[in-house]
Amino acid sequence: MxxxxxxxxxxxxxxxxxxxxxxxxxxxxxxxxxxxxxxxxxxxxxxxxxxxxxxxxxxxxxxxxxxxxxxxxxxxxxxxxxIQKPISKRDAWIVDDETEHPITRFAQAVWTNMRHTLERLDKSMFDAVAQLLADTERHLYVVGGRITRSNADYLFNHMQIIRPNVTMLGNSANVWPQYLLDMDESSVLVIFDIRRYEAHLEKLAQVASDRGVTVVLFTDQWGSPIGKSANYTFHALVEAPSSWDSTIALQLISETLIAEVQEARWEESKERIEELERYFSTTRIFRSHEA
Structure with a gap:
């Protein structure tokens, strides 16, 4: 391992x-x-x-x-x-033992990642970020990279339900300057970036930081260069028996933050969720339990 x-x-x-x-x-x-x-x-x-x-x-x-x-x-x-390439990552995990099922081997690697990530997690920083994300006076922006875009999208979808003033940056870096126009000292920018780190995300963080934006970074154990511009940085272990890194430990932190923010804003969040459900019912997007 x-x-x-x-x-x-x-x-x-x-x-x-x-x-x-x-x-x-x-x-x-x-x-x-x-x-x-x-x-x-x-x-x-x-x-x-x-x-x-x-x-x-x-x-x-x-x-x-x-x-x-x-x-x-x-x-x-x-x-x-x-800077390891996907093919090299796979080669590093090749083992001769065929007795262990692949899902068991992968699960053990992921569990090790989560355990060591939690051991190294700064809980006071976690609490500070949770409080930050729960503050609706602060406009929240979220962005991810090529691999971590799904993590960013997950955080955005849930935060948008829990609280107002949440924006997911578009996939194209060409339109990011338009978002930067509205960012200021009251804004929070959450960025997901793991190896091989993306230069355009680093530049976005630098410019946002220069505008006084609070930057929250989710990255791997080595740390994206964005860390130089970030106010808060969550490190998670990402190596797994695959050509690709695992973001499950990062997702663990992200989902716990979502739960904590919802708890902190429960009365307001409850109203938003109930209203959202009424819209779902009106538009018949989801099947009714009574159907």
Whole structure:
């Protein structure tokens, strides 16, 4: 089964409180330009962080590596994983054991993803985002990438029922500037982006952030470059025995947010749902239980 070892970024974040002032300074530099900042020479990295080279080595060991070269190797592996092509992903999961049914093997991988995602989830951030999404004074915009568009669409469909002022951005990036015109400091933009990260989504996040929009990112364990523009970032493990990544762990977070927002706005949401059902009945879109 594929490794679910923590990324270097996660190790830094986990150890932050136990680092010395110089090491925290170094950690900040590494996170600001992640992962490329850690791939430069040890002397250049030390100079950029204004620390000594022994500090770089000491911090690498605190993070669980034998030294700085081992830390860099871990970063290189992360970069390679981020740009991995679908065919390569499948090859990495090929096993000789034919005794285990494919659905069992896939389910075990997905369960591992969900378990590790939940272990690393910042619950206070989850609560803050839930509160943000429940605030109808804030116009909510949602967008996804080539693979994650279905996740974005799912969130949009449910949020639109629960609360007003929700917009799903069109599939074509050419029309996004028209949505940006209406975004301001009171807006929230939710973006789904997993490897291989999409440049047009990154640009959208940058421009939206510059306009004061609050950006919420759903991404994988390595982290989309959009994280630099995001106010809140949910990381979920996505590797599965397939040519394609699994977004089930991301969907778990998304659906829980939907449930939490509905609970926070239950009285208002109940009225909207009841009215919506009347429209469904009037237009006969769905079959009646009495039919």
């Amino acid at each position: 594929a490794s679910v070892a923590k990324t270097v970024k996660q190790r830094i974040q986990d150890e932050l409180e136990g680092l010395t002032r110089s090491e925290r300074q170094l950690g900040s530099v590494l996170l600001q330009d992640y992962p490329m900042g850690g791939l430069q020479s040890i002397t250049k990295l030390a100079a950029a962080a204004q620390v000594s080279t022994p500090t770089v080595i000491r911090m690498a060991r605190k993070l669980g590596f034998d030294g700085f070269p081992a830390l860099q190797e871990a970063l290189r592996e992360e970069v390679a994983a981020q």
